[in-house]
Amino acid sequence: MPELPEVESVVLRLRQTAPWAKIVACGQFRSTTARGLKRALGHTVDAVDRRGKNILLRLSGGAFLRIHLKMTGGLNVIPGVNLRQSTVRAWLTLEDGRAIVLNDPRALGRISFHHAREERSLFARLGPEPFSEAFTPEHLIAAARRTAKPVKIFLMDQRAVAGLGNIYAAEALFHARIHPAAPARQLSAKKLAVLHRVIRDVLELALRSASVAYEDPGGFAEAEDFPVAVYGREGEPCPRCAARVRRIAQGGRSTYYCPKCQK
C-alpha cells in the first residue's frame, strides 16, 4: 500500500468531493474484500478521516467504514463504476450517480463496517500519528527501550508510530544515519531524537509529493518528486557519500541503506 503520505493524499482528495449523496447501492466481487458493506446503505458520508494507513468514512448515524489499501489499493470517486474494469474490487454507488470505488490489482485491500464504539479497540495497537503532539522524541525513545527488534522492523511495526512503511522507514533511517539492522533499544537517546525529527521531515516532504499521486484510477501512482535516497537503489551511489547502496532482507522485505553512512 501506499504509506501514510499517499493515504493522506487520498483522504484529502475524497474530502474535496463533499457534499456526499446518500449511499444507495454497493457491491463486491469476493467475500473477503469487504465486510458489512450493505450496512452502509441509506447513510451518507459525514467525514473522511485517516488513522495510520487506514481510511475512515464516517457515516451518518455514527458508524464508519474502515478501508485499508494494503499494497496496491486505490480509492476513487468517479461518475459511475465500470464493472468491466478488472481492478474494481468493491464499490458504493451514491444517489447522485457517482461511485466510491476500491481499485486494487492485487485484491489485498479491505473494507469493513464498524460501530463508533469499536473504533478504540480497532486501533488499540496503533501508535500515535507522526504529526500529533503525542509523537514526541520521548515517546519514540520509550518505545525503543521496550523492543528487541532491529530498528527498521521497529519503525514498520505501527506500534511506535503509525504510518511508516518499507520506503519511508528506509529513507528516514538513511537521513538519521542509522543502520537498519541496529537493535532499536541500543540506539542512544540522541540518535532517536534525530530519528524522530527525520521521520516527520520525510513524511512531510513525501506528503507534498503525494498530493499529485493517485490520479491514476487503475491503481496508484508513485509520488513524483520525493527525493528517494536509497529505496530501490541497490548498487547505485549514495547521494551523500557515493558508496554503493546495499540491499538486505529484513522480515522478508528488502531494506536498502548506505553501508558507509549508516553504521
Place this chain on the structure above:
DNA sequence: AGTCACCTGATT
C-alpha cells in the same frame, strides 16, 4: 524475529 499467507502483475 522469521516465515507464510493473502493476491496479481511486472520483471529477470
Place this chain on the structure above:
DNA sequence: AATCAGGTGACT
C-alpha cells in the same frame, strides 16, 4: 520458472 512488489495478521 522464479523473484519481487509501498502491508499486515497468523502462525512458529
